[in-house]
Amino acid sequence: MQDDVTTPPAERPTDTAYVPFTGSSSSDASTNGVVFWPVVLAVVLADVVTKAMAVYALHPPGVPYAVAGDAVRLTLVYNPGAAFGLHLGPYSRWIFLALTAGVLSILWRLYKQTRDRDNLRTFALALVCGGAVGNALDRLRSAEGVVDFLDLGTGAVRWPTFNLADVAVSVGAFLLAWVLWGDDPAAEPAMVTERPQPTVQPAVQPSSDLP
Numbered sequence: 001m002q003d004d005v006t007t008p009p010a011e012r013p014t015d016t017a018y019v020p021f022t023g024s025s026s027s028d029a030s031t032n033g034v035v036f037w038p039v040v041l042a043v044v045l046a047d048v049v050t051k052a053m054a055v056y057a058l059h060p061p062g063v064p065y066a067v068a069g070d071a072v073r074l075t076l077v078y079n080p081g082a083a084f085g086l087h088l089g090p091y092s093r094w095i096f097l098a099l100t101a102g103v104l105s106i107l108w109r110l111y112k113q114t115r116d117r118d119n120l121r122t123f124a125l126a127l128v129c130g131g132a133v134g135n136a137l138d139r140l141r142s143a144e145g146v147v148d149f150l151d152l153g154t155g156a157v158r159w160p161t162f163n164l165a166d167v168a169v170s171v172g173a174f175l176l177a178w179v180l181w182g183d184d185p186a187a188e189p190a191m192v193t194e195r196p197q198p199t200v201q202p203a204v205q206p207s208s209d210l211p
Helices: 026-057 092-112 119-141 164-182
Strands: 015-020 065-068 072-079 146-154 190-195
Touching (some): 026 164, 092 119
Antiparallel strands (some): 072 146
8 A cells, every 4th residue: 555645835935025114112112211211301300490590599580690791691581482582472371382282292203203222313302302391391380481591692682581491492403303304214224024925735645555
């Protein structure tokens, strides 16, 4: 009698597709978080402390205190508007709080989409987020507005009074624009996904008895 012979199924190659990587995995997010969260906390803490010192020491509001002659002064000002004295009327407080919430939502999405160890982009996002949170806390705390105290200029030509949160937002926005402008889509990493092909099982030949 002839033994049954079964031909093993042939292995079919799998197709490999490259899918652009548009987000970060959980491990990537935790890696970027080592940069992101400490910077955000440092900006918010520095902003809160310096504003408290300005409110305590710079009295009365509107009176300048020279630091480096007329060029650098400390002047306590309450700003109900946005950064650098921008104002949108009596409802500026709530308008800018709503705008801040929207901006933070967009920045959070950008952070979640940041590639692993993209430290410059992460740092830029953290600066903007920290500055936005710092000024938002002022608007929530008091109807008087955001505390500004940094006064730069010469004579009657002066930059609008600002604070550390404004500096963080401005520097972070500049860095973020530079990073996004320099991003090369072709340089994005790719994730490899495999699409297995169905395996064709060969027909088994029936056995036959030899005389």
